[in-house]
Amino acid sequence: MPVRRVLGGSEPNLCDVPGLPPEGAGSVKETEGGSLMELLPIITTCEADACAYNRDRTCHAGAITVGDTVRPHCDTFVEVEAKGGTTRPGRVGACKVAGCRHNHALECRAEGITVGYVKNEVDCLTYEPA
16 A cells, blocks of 8 residues: 655654655655655665675665765674564665765665675665766
8 A cells, every 4th residue: 555645734844755745845644554664765685695684685674774975885784693674675764975866865765776795895786976
């Protein structure tokens, strides 16, 4: 079921996400049938098999953070024995690489991303210079 948005009221928008009204156009409230999480970009593939959130080349972190302001590292990557995460595929919660063309106000605007290795580092492979 698609996300339903209710506009109005005095609450500000919580975030500037594609498909949501611009700031000042009213608030966005979750309603039965969807959540704001579903609007975050999905991680379509993750090649970091050693990550605790990776199962069968799928990230299962609730939401990852990408970048260290310069490089698009997966800051959520963690190499431990235990497996963690959710039952659903992971999403991009935040991106700190302001120089990426998909980045807007520290939020990723790509439809989806791929995470993999660049020079033995776990990076967002969807990164494109602005």
